[in-house]
Amino acid sequence: MDIGENIGRxxxxxxxxxxxxxxxxxxxxDFIREIKKxxxxxxxxxxxxxxxxxxxxxxxxxxxxxxxxxxxxNDNPTMTLKDENINIVQNIDFKIESSKNSxxxxxxxxxxxxxxxxxPFEIKNLDIEKSENIFIPVKILNELRRKALEKLYIExxxxxxxxxxxxxxxxxxIEKNNNCDKIKSDLSVxxxxxxxxxxxxxxxxxxxxxxxxxxxINLYKKIYEFYPDKAVYQLPSIIRQNDFIxxxxxxxxxxxPRIMFSSYSFMKDKSAYIANYHMNIYNSLSHKYYNxxxxxxxxxxxxxxxxxxxYKYLNDKSKIIIPVYIYPHLMxxxxxxxxxxxxxxxxxxKCKLPNTAIINEQGDRFLFEKFLNCKxxxxxxxxxxxxxxxxxxxxxxxxxxxMIELKNENKKSVDTIFSNIx
Numbered sequence: 473m474d475i476g477e478n479i480g481r482x483x484x485x486x487x488x489x490x491x492x493x494x495x496x497x498x499x500x501x502d503f504i505r506e507i508k509k510x511x512x513x514x515x516x517x518x519x520x521x522x523x524x525x526x527x528x529x530x531x532x533x534x535x536x537x538x539x540x541x542x543x544x545x546n547d548n549p550t551m552t553l554k555d556e557n558i559n560i561v562q563n564i565d566f567k568i569e570s571s572k573n574s575x576x577x578x579x580x581x582x583x584x585x586x587x588x589x590x591x592p593f594e595i596k597n598l599d600i601e602k603s604e605n606i607f608i609p610v611k612i613l614n615e616l617r618r619k620a621l622e623k624l625y626i627e628x629x630x631x632x633x634x635x636x637x638x639x640x641x642x643x644x645x646i647e648k649n650n651n652c653d654k655i656k657s658d659l660s661v662x663x664x665x666x667x668x669x670x671x672x673x674x675x676x677x678x679x680x681x682x683x684x685x686x687x688x689i690n691l692y693k694k695i696y697e698f699y700p701d702k703a704v705y706q707l708p709s710i711i712r713q714n715d716f717i718x719x720x721x722x723x724x725x726x727x728x729p730r731i732m733f734s735s736y737s738f739m740k741d742k743s744a745y746i747a748n749y750h751m752n753i754y755n756s757l758s759h760k761y762y763n764x765x766x767x768x769x770x771x772x773x774x775x776x777x778x779x780x781x782x783y784k785y786l787n788d789k790s791k792i793i794i795p796v797y798i799y800p801h802l803m804x805x806x807x808x809x810x811x812x813x814x815x816x817x818x819x820x821x822k823c824k825l826p827n828t829a830i831i832n833e834q835g836d837r838f839l840f841e842k843f844l845n846c847k848x849x850x851x852x853x854x855x856x857x858x859x860x861x862x863x864x865x866x867x868x869x870x871x872x873x874x875m876i877e878l879k880n881e882n883k884k885s886v887d888t889i890f891s892n893i894x
Contacts, residue, residue: 495680534594537624542601543568543576543615543800548887549612551585551620555593557778562620564612571607584613589622610711633834659867661894662746662768662832664706668694673878673886678702680894683746685732687843689722692729706732708843709750709804739765751775756786763791773800777856785868793873794826794866797857797889802838803850809840817846829853855879863892 482490483500493499507513507535511576540552543634550563586595660682663674668691674681684699686692687706696703707719716737723729723743731743734750739762747762749770760771770793786792809828810818817823825840832838837853855877858866866874874893878886 511540511777533592534588535592536596537593538597538599539585539595539620540599540601543600543606543608545570545582545603545606549608549616551616553593553620553624555624555628558624558631560620560623560627562616562623564616564619565610567602569607570603570605572605574604574607576608578603580610581613584610585617587614587617588621589618591625593621613672622670658872660873661890661893662704662873662875664875665691665695666879667691670878670881670886671695671698673881673883674890676887677890677894680890682691683730683744687725692726696726696729703728703729704732704745706748707733707734707738708847709748709801709849711735717864739767746770746793750801759786759792760788763788767791768793768873770795771797773856776858781868789869789871791873792871793872794858795853795856795875795877796863796866796893798875798877799851799855799879800849801849804847806847808842808846811846851879860892 481502482775483492485498485500485501486491501507502511535555538554542550542552544566547568548563548566549568550561552559552561554560581600581602582598585598588594636815643665659680660683661677662682662683664680665671665674666686666688670693671684671691674684676824678699681702683704684695684702685704685706686695687708689705692703702832708715711719723731728743730745731738731741732746732748733739733741733744734748738744739747744765744767746768747770749772759769759771768791773794773795776795808817808825810824812818823846824844829838830838830840830850838850840851841849841850841851876893878889
């Protein structure tokens with residue numbers, strides 16, 4: 473169905489109402505709209521399944537740990553926690569006293585120490601070492617447990633170290649490969665540029681460039697001025713209903729430009745040219761469908777940089793674009809860090825986003841980019857790129873379209889990047 477519809481009831485052939493049906497069973501569906509005979513209906517939402525999934529997601533994954541608690545007369549209570557890599561010891565300022573009338577039992581100790589609350593740990597083994605006939609309040613046990621778990625949690629977080637790979641543009645350069653020379657002459661490059669200077673940088677490679685893409689309206693006009701048959705305007709990745717009028721007016725002012733889009737609503741647009749990777753085009757079937765509409769598709773970054781997916785079930789790869797040098801959009805947001813509580817720009821709409829960055833504990837920088845109506849995209853400062861052998865692999869598998877995204881690259885870097893492909 474082209475339009476979503478809720479199913480009111482499932483009616484069995486004997487007239488009984490049910491909420492389930494078996495495979496190959498003939499049933500009647502209670503629809504409001506008229507459904508024509510032979511029409512295919514796709515199930516797109518399962519309330520029970522979604523409810524179970526929601527409950528499963530509430531369950532915190534617990535890491536198994538071992539614990540030992542030492543309770544010696546006249547000493548401070550001590551707790552040791554261990555996982556496969558970390559060993560912490562925690563004590564608490566309390567002097568353990570003797571008690572013949574109400575000594576603490578192992579059962580009480582196990583009950584209190586085994587609680588891990590919201591911490592992502594589960595005590596699998598607990599060793600108790602204690603003197604006979606001692607007294608310790610339950611609240612002291614609870615405080616000891618909480619401090620020990622908190623200490624282990626902090627140690628666990630601090631033990632994580634991100635593996636850094638130093639970025640070197642020369643690693644992107646492929647050595648001469650005679651087997652690829654003939655193939656390379658037929659390759660096409662789709663290049664995204666961020667400045668007018670880069671329009672000059674790519675000029676020596678213009679014969680192999682099929683499209684020059686920009687999301688900046690003024691830069692797009694400049695591209696169109698010099699290369700009208702190669703200019704592509706990239707639409708914003710987040711589009712709300714009230715943005716469509718502005719976009720329609722914008723397209724009209726640009727004389728119906730070819731567009732790169734990330735919203736399904738533009739798929740039938742006569743200007744639709746490239747479906748961007750934000751649309752999560754993961755499988756061969758998705759690519760086939762878009763390509764059949766004469767639309768190029770950018771392979772998803774997960775498939776290229778993480779899964780090494782080769783789209784084995786695609787016979788025609790002539791409209792698939794492989795991103796080989798790109799700055800992934802890690803988050804698309806309507807939030808701008810330069811807006812006040814009322815949503816007004818603190819710089820009077822003289823945008824400072826190009827000079828804004830987020831820096832994490834490892835020192836990685838994440839940059840802001842602005843698009844339609846002060847919406848923002850957060851990108852990693854360093855590009856993702858395929859190495860030498862990966863590029864050759866895609867060329868030898870008959871992929872002929874490759875995407876390059878430029879941000880702050882100078883002319884030397886641009887030449888190096890292009891020499892890898894053409």
